[in-house]
Amino acid sequence: MIKHLAAASLLLTTACLATGPATAADPGITDSEILIGDVEPLTGPPALLGVAASIGHKIAIAEANAAGGINGRKIKYVLEDDGYVTARTIQGVKKVIDVDKVFAMLGISGSGQSIAVMPVLEKSGIPTVIDVAPVKFLWEPARKNVFVVGQSYEEGIIHLVDFLADKNPGKKWGLITQDDDYGITVRDGFDSVVKAKKLNVVYSGNYKKGQQDFSSDMLQLKDAGAEVFLAGGIIAENIAMTKELEKLNIKPVTGIFWPGRIEPVLKLMGPAGDGIYAVDYVEPFAGAAGKAFLEKAKPLVSEAEFKGINRYTMTGYAAAKVLIAAIERCGKQPTWACTISELEKTKNVETGVMAPISFGPGVRFSNQKLQIMQADAATLSFKPVN
Amino acid sequence: MQYLIQLVISGLAIGAIYGLIAMGFAVIYKSTGLVNFAQGEMTMITAYIAWTISTTVSGNVFVVAVGAILAAIVLGLIIERLVMRPMLGEPVFATVMVTIGLAVILRSAINFIWDAYPHGLDIGMGRGIVHLGGIGVRTGQIAVIATLLLLLAAIWAFFRYSKVGVAMRAVAADDRTALLMGISATRVHALAWAASSVIAGIGGVFFALSYDLSPAMFQLGLKAFPATILGGLDAVLGSGLGGLLIGITENLAGGYIGSGMKEVAGFAMIIIVLMIRPFGIFGERDIERV
Structure with missing residues (x-):
């Protein structure tokens, strides 16, 4: 009898060790709830992306909760505001990990903020899916617990400039970028295509972050005779540049990058925005996938939140779907180790808002497929062109 | 030549907006001896209120203008009564810090009350483009230059001939003596905050008309502050003219030296001017700087 009891105890101990630490070991999980932090x-101008991304997370969470949660556990979303201030991002991440004790993280803020907070994430070992500002530093080198959904800024710019160069051979080019890490990435991508395709760049400007009047910059662009123009602003800057070009009575072929590819921008640009090219890895709202997403989102968020939906809502939604699916695959007793392992096994996960998402052993970047879109001022929408 | 003229006209247009906001700084300083670091935020709030009126009440230019002016007066008076008056007699440093705190609160209010999206102020005019000999100007830009010039004349007459204007100058010169003469300093302060809010708000509305509304608009205050320093912190008219000078200088630097110089040019200019005239081009010598 004693022999049998000892054998049973040994088996039980072995089984417990084999399955890894249970709920007691990893925070943010109870019998009825799983906490996800962000x-x-x-607040501030970048709230345009932060609020939209958080709405995407909420939609995916509401969708999962409506379907019964993750294996019976409801998901609770803990959201902190960093005001786009790096020090506050670090404080916020520490707070949701150490005080709120969340099980996993989504987000996180802008590219500079994500980079700054990386040591905290790495040290904590918490499963994290980043979706707002994909930059290479976040996945090179690969960190065990940090996954990135999206495409790199540099690849995006290369794709856009390549497309515009093929479509407009022999034309004169103009470029203006912001004087920060975002601007440097845009310029690096642009320069690589200029070098490869020997483009004729007649204007190259660099504006200070926060600049609101682009009259002299656009006058220089006109004076230089640029026929193709890469507007390297984010949102308000691109609007100001386009309206300035309209005032100067010129309309070069213009390309913008995805941070500014939001529909309200077209309304503000007016007719001057018609025909502008953009690059992105999420579906345009004017397409079938975009419309289906909006239909899905409508009953899951408030009216105010629905109005705040933009492309970042789609990136947030996709990242949350991938994370939720990974936790779900871990069964009744999900752990950090299991979630990270399941995230790594993510293979062609369909989210409906971008190409299927995959990671792999040592691969922490989903490397989303890019597409070119063109603005239609009449319908205030972007439509795919390839 | 056309290139130069286009740069100067665009510089005058943005400079007129800086000038209006700079006058807002100067009105408060002249009457209270205080630098209001929430001036850009007050400008932004008035512009957002104008936009709200245009989208919810009426897009008629007169309705929007009257509504925005009334709202700016109320905003100025509320801030003076609730935030600034309790600070009367406190150290200048503490009072300035209060305006910085106020700036942060007003900035955040944009997201709480409105949203982070850019919006266009559509009142049926101001967005059209006039081409004069190949030079393009928006009608709103012509209007803001004209408005600044009119306000400069009106404010000059107000300080020179009206009883209230003379009372404000008296309080600015020596508030205790003014009090003995029967002038209520608190009333003058309230009037200054309301007037400052209206003048700067007009600048904000014109900016929204020519460009757009966004939560980044508060930065106009940072651009207008050098204009006040240049013109003279205590010189309301000088601050307005300082705005025009900064606008033209920025554009010429951006157009002839390079994009990167545009934002630096205004500050470089005030360093040079202050080395020669530490109290600004039109300022009085014995002002206290913060």
Whole structure:
């Protein structure tokens, strides 16, 4: 009898060790709840992306909760505002990990903020899916617990400039970028295509972050005779540049990057925005996939939140779907180790808002497929062109 | 030549907006001896209120203008009564810090009350483009230059001939003596905050008309502050003219030296001017700087 009891105890101990630490070991999980944390800019101009991304997370969470949660556990979303201030991002991430004790992280804020907070994430070992600002530093080198959904800024710019160069051979080019890490990435991507395709760049400007009047910059662009123009602003800057070009009575072929590819921008640009090219890895809202997403989102968020939906809502939604699916695959007793392992096994996960998402052993970047879109001022929408 | 003229006209247009906001700084400083670091935020709030009126009440230019002016007066008075008046007699440093705190609160209010999206102020005019000999100007830009010039004349007459204007100058010169003469300093302060809010708000509305509304608009205050320093912190008219000078200088630097110089040019200019005239081009010598 004693022999049998000892054998049973040994088996039980072995079984426990084999399955890894259970709920007691990893925070953010109870019998009825799983906490997911996020830190985004919810105030200030970058709230445009932070609020939208958080709405995407909420939609995916509401969808999962409506279907019964993750293996019976409801998901609770803990959201902190960093105001796009790096020090506050670090504080916020520490707070949701150490005080709120969340099980996993989504987000996180802008590219500079994500980079700054990386040591905290790495040290904590918490499963994290980043979706707002994909930059290479976040996945090179690969960190065990940090996954990135999206495409790199540099690849995006290369794709856009390549497309415009093929479509407009022999034309004169103009470029203006912001004087920060975002601007440097845009310029690096642009320069690589200029070198490869020997483009004729007649204007190259660099504006200070926060600049609102682009009259002299666009006058220089006109004076230089640029026929193709890469507007390297984010949102308000691109609007100001386009309207300035309209005032100067010129309309070069213009390309913008995805941070500014939001529909309200077209309304503000007016007719001057018609025909502008953009690159992105999420579906345009004017397409079938975009419309289906909006239909899905409508009953899951408030009216105010629905109005705040933009492309970042799609990136947030996709990342949350991938994370939720990974936790779900871990069964009744999900752990950090299992979630990270399942995230790594993510293979062609369909989210409906971008190409299927995959990671792999040592691969922490989903490397989304890019597409070119063109603005239609009449319908205030972007439509795919390839 | 056309290139130069286009740069100067665009510089005058943005400079007129800086000038209006700079006058807002100067009105408060002249009457209270205080630098209001929330001036850009007050400008932004008035512009957002104008936009709200245009989208919810009426897009008629007169309705929007009257509504925005009334709202700016109320905003200025509320801030003076609730935030600034309790600070009367406190150290200048503490009072300035209060305006910085106020700036942060007003900035955040944009996201709480409105949203982070850019919006266009559509009142049926101001967005059209006039081409004069190949030079393009928006009608709103012509209007803001004209408005600044009119306001400069009106404010000059107000300080020179009206009883209230003379009372404000008296309080600015020596508030205790003014009090003995029967002038209520608190009333003058309230009037200054309301007037400052209206003048700067007009600048904000014109900016929204020519460009757009966004939560980044508060930065106009940072651009207008050098204009006040250049013109003279205590010189309301000088601050307006300082705005025009900064606008033209920025554009010429951006157009002839390079994009990167545009934002630096205004500050470089005030360093040079202050080395020669530490109290600004039109300022009085014995002002206290913060």
